[in-house]
Amino acid sequence: MFDAPATSRKLVEIRDLKMHFPIYKGVFRTRAGAVKAVDGVSFDIYEGETLGLVGESGCGKSTCGRAILRLYDITEGSILMDGVEIGPTPQARLRGMRPKMQMVFQDPQASLNPRMTVQAIIQEPLDEHTTLSAAEKREKVLELMDAVGLNRRFAGRYPHAFSGGQRQRIGIARALALNPRFIVCDEPIAALDVSIQAQVVNLLEDLQRDFGLTYLFISHDLSMVRHIATRVAVMYLGKVVELAGREPLYAEPLHPYTQALLSAVPEADPAMHDDARRIILRGDVPSPANPPQGCNFCTRCPRVMEICRQIDPEYRELRPGRFVACHLYNDDPTTAGATAAPSEATEPQQGE
Amino acid sequence: MPDPGQTVLEVRNLKTVFQTRGGEVHAVNDVSFELRPGELLGVVGESGSGKSVTMMSLLKLLPIPPAEIRSGTVKFDGKDLLRVDADTLRAVRGGKIGFVFQDPMTSLNPVFTVGMQLMEPLRKHMGLSKSAARTRARELLELVGIPDAARRLKDYPHQFSGGMRQRVMIAIALACDPKVLIADEPTTALDVTIQAQIIELMKELQERLGMAVIWITHDLGVIAGIADRVLVMYGGQIVEQAPVRELFANPRHPYTAALLKTVPSVRGARADRLTIIEGQPPILNAAPAACPFRDRCERRIERCARENPAREPVGPGHDAACFVAAAEVESAHV
């Protein structure tokens, strides 16, 4: 909803975050390697903004969101939550931080206990983390139901009696129960029908405005992210390859992967398809257990250079607020060679 | 290009009902449409609007019971598919009419190699010898762009990525040179860059092989890019039908118009607020006696609660089932 971060205050600061899942093999369960689901990610999230996190299936979006909330013991890195370092903090000592950071999940069906009433589901975090009286909790639950547009009369019903969009509202009400400041929304609309998606997105925007919430909005729907996000980070195979404000990213994507990704989104307008110059990527995404040498995108990149197969490009701030990890934009002649940064605006690659 | 005079498939007054413990579900209500040679017909509509059940009914792929095809005719190759004997129907399925479903992992058999699954329809429907079937299977994998095809025939489905499995499904559907290919959400489970690959492939194959395609999806972007003509389904009925450009430029049914407004864009103007369609989809527990969209419709009139509108012409090659839209066209003509 904002073009610039709502405030310039950083609520979340992530540096070199790594989340590797060990792979074990054989009868002795010896460690045979690791899935590098998140492999050195750094970014900030400003208070009151929505940072969109996009990328293809398996690139590490969910793992990144869960790692930031410390639902995992992370492999490496620093996470500053409102100025407090929670990266290496043991789980037991995180309890006090938990109310401040919440998560909304993709599948409202699977994330709600079918044997609990809506009242009990939304109240559960209050039971765990507050000393409110039963009457106070009940009142708070009803207020939350109002806030997300659920009829108070439905408090005694069970999840199966609700539609997908309504179930997602229950999940959101529950996430709001403890007055969080930061919410990771992991594909909150992916399981919903198009006509219902807009309802949930509008609700998330209203709640952000009313309660000053900060979101990390994970999605593979690039048009919805363009609608809701202030800034957007693009992930590929465990790394952020580009991060920029919403407008510059969609108008002029820099990384060849972002360019391909945006050009691949089919526009709901037949006229736009005629002059659409699609970048069709060849091949499949490599396994995060065995990423290629050099740049992770070098096996599919339409603009791959010699250096890309040898050296992993540094993630750096090219211009204020525009981060990219790509050798094309490395102006250092010793690393970029003679093919350095062709003027990207004139390239036919842009899928516009 | 499609020839408007001819049809390869003609569906008339199809009605499919499910018997459930909670009563009847009228999933498909009096659906009629035709498919023209070489055209790509897109089918869109909300979840539960009857897209899949309609297409499964054509080939009697539904379990009967609980499903019951109450009425209708499906004309293909001079026969009514709803009334032919089991052998004829089997020969049509996977033979002259190929199909691809949403989730390639559940449609491919995990215990057989991809080669065996490709060769089976070739031997069954086309009567090819084992070695001829193997050669053809290799050619089909090459056709859908799988590298190193001869070796990959020996691999099992789990050894392929999601995009490659969907290519294998397409290869199987194409095995017997179908005249019609029915693809039910063939790219929904795939990433956009892989989806773009599959769409490109389908367009190329359609041109090369000259088949007619029915492509079901809820993604209006995909439809905008590939369809010649579009059917819009709502509440078990076709509520609007038009050539693709006409539909997007001139949606006449209030559901279609609202649907087109709910999707944000990656390239066009960005709205500050998304348009929403209030309310819930209809409960299909009886044959509809009124317009299925009336409760959510901003343009409803009193008549919409009394009668179910039939599709009436509202533009070039364009019809819609809406009293208000039909009246508008009428008044524009006087």
Ligand SMILES: Nc1ncnc2c1ncn2[C@@H]1O[C@H](COP(=O)(O)OP(=O)(O)OP(=O)(O)O)[C@@H](O)[C@H]1O
């Ligand atoms: N608990 C786990 N153990 C081992 N590997 C895991 C685990 N969780 C995730 N992975 C792997 O890490 C990688 C990233 O997964 P993740 O779920 O974060 O991707 P994603 O970007 O959210 O994908 P999607 O869009 O499909 O949700 C994948 O290869 C996945 O298989």
Ligand SMILES: Nc1ncnc2c1ncn2[C@@H]1O[C@H](COP(=O)(O)OP(=O)(O)OP(=O)(O)O)[C@@H](O)[C@H]1O
């Ligand atoms: N085996 C069944 N028993 C009872 N009802 C069924 C059965 N299969 C489908 N239905 C109902 O038939 C209606 C139409 O379903 P269908 O699968 O055709 O929808 P669709 O338009 O393909 O939706 P989606 O976009 O979710 O795939 C729905 O209301 C569904 O609940």
Ligand SMILES: [Mg+2]
């Ligand atoms: Mg995920």
Ligand SMILES: [Mg+2]
């Ligand atoms: Mg379906």
